[in-house]
Amino acid sequence: MKELSLHILDLVENSVKAGAKLIEITVTEKISDNIISFEIKDNGCGMDKEFLENVVNPFTTTRTTRKVGLGIPLTKLACEQAGGSFHIESTPGEGTYLKAAFMYDHIDRQPLGDIKSTVLTLITMREATDFIYTHTVNDKDFKLDTRELKEILGGVPFNEPDVRNWLNEYLGENIESLYN
Amino acid sequence: MKSLAELAAIREKALSNVNMRSDNDSKIRVVVGMATCGIAAGARDVLNAFSEEIAKRNLDNVIVTQTGCIGMCRLEPLVEVYTPDGNKYTYVKMNKEAAAKVVNEHLVNNKPCADLLIQEGM
Numbered sequence: 001m002k003e004l005s006l007h008i009l010d011l012v013e014n015s016v017k018a019g020a021k022l023i024e025i026t027v028t029e030k031i032s033d034n035i036i037s038f039e040i041k042d043n044g045c046g047m048d049k050e051f052l053e054n055v056v057n058p059f060t061t062t063r064t065t066r067k068v069g070l071g072i073p074l075t076k077l078a079c080e081q082a083g084g085s086f087h088i089e090s091t092p093g094e095g096t097y098l099k100a101a102f103m104y105d106h107i108d109r110q111p112l113g114d115i116k117s118t119v120l121t122l123i124t125m126r127e128a129t130d131f132i133y134t135h136t137v138n139d140k141d142f143k144l145d146t147r148e149l150k151e152i153l154g155g156v157p158f159n160e161p162d163v164r165n166w167l168n169e170y171l172g173e174n175i176e177s178l179y180n
Numbered sequence: 181m182k183s184l185a186e187l188a189a190i191r192e193k194a195l196s197n198v199n200m201r202s203d204n205d206s207k208i209r210v211v212v213g214m215a216t217c218g219i220a221a222g223a224r225d226v227l228n229a230f231s232e233e234i235a236k237r238n239l240d241n242v243i244v245t246q247t248g249c250i251g252m253c254r255l256e257p258l259v260e261v262y263t264p265d266g267n268k269y270t271y272v273k274m275n276k277e278a279a280a281k282v283v284n285e286h287l288v289n290n291k292p293c294a295d296l297l298i299q300e301g302m
């Protein structure tokens with residue numbers, strides 16, 4: 001994975017597969033604290049303790065019956081290589097929360113990358129799921145809640161070309177303004 | 181800046197078109213592999229390139245969807261094209277430029293891009 005925004009896309013797909021109806025994605029860049037982090041919170045099916053342990057550390061397990069996933073271990077590795085930390089907690093029947101934090105100025109820290117594309121892809125391809133996207137850069141922030149957009153759209157889908165175009169530009173302008 | 185008011189206007193315009201859409205059976209389906217292996221190899225940008233090219237050309241007979249692991253991780257990003265005549269085409273090692281080419285040559289002009297299709301023994 002070359003970008004943090006690709007880890008986010010991959011991990012949010014886990015939440016979608018877990019049947020989540022609402023997924024909160026939070027990206028926080030605080031240069032004064034030398035930190036960049038992302039959090040993903042879902043209300044999907046969750047995982048029990050033993051399963052979660054296995055998912056996070058697939059290569060330390062003695063089990064060989066199950067094909068191991070790559071997504072979560074790859075993100076954990078990216079954190080550890082950039083002086084950061086990875087935290088995940090889950091409750092069966094309630095949902096999952098994870099936070100990946102990185103040292104902002106660490107030489108091996110992957111760039112955030114094209115976060116706009118990640119958010120656009122999720123919203124347009126996962127119509128049935130609601131997303132809250134919050135992006136903070138130092139003292140500025142941007143928040144988008146797809147439930148509010150759906151109310152305006154009254155049933156017109158996000159993948160309708162004109163809507164998708166609008167969303168692309170809306171996301172682009174608002175994310176860019178965080179850096180000015 | 182883009183405003184929510186503009187979105188409301190887009191909705192009005194779209195609502196008058198939506199009804200005219202034909203049913204999904206007669207459409208071309210473009211399916212992009214978006215498991216971890218696909219995403220790591222660049223599937224996100226390939227998927228968005230398809231959506232953008234298709235929108236640019238007003239192709240309302242094509243739908244773009246995604247799937248999990250197609251099972252040939254080293255050939256990712258993988259894209260399957262299903263045509264209404266029942267054929268399936270598997271494009272491998274895709275990128276944005278290749279996506280635009282598939283839209284133009286295959287989806288518009290009905291000439292599959294032989295150089296991008298999976299080859300025997302790959």
Ligand SMILES: Nc1ncnc2c1ncn2[C@@H]1O[C@H](COP(=O)(O)OP(=O)(O)OP(=O)(O)O)[C@@H](O)[C@H]1O
Pocket residue numbers: 010014015018042044045046047055068069070071072073095096215216217249
């Ligand atoms: N948010 C979540 N809610 C519920 N279960 C989850 C969640 N995230 C991960 N899991 C479980 O953990 C497993 C491992 O996830 P991981 O992303 O590491 O690999 P994967 O999705 O199985 O495969 P891939 O390598 O394509 O990502 C998943 O198959 C799923 O069972």
Ligand SMILES: [Mg+2]
Pocket residue numbers: 010011013014069070071072216
């Ligand atoms: Mg996964």
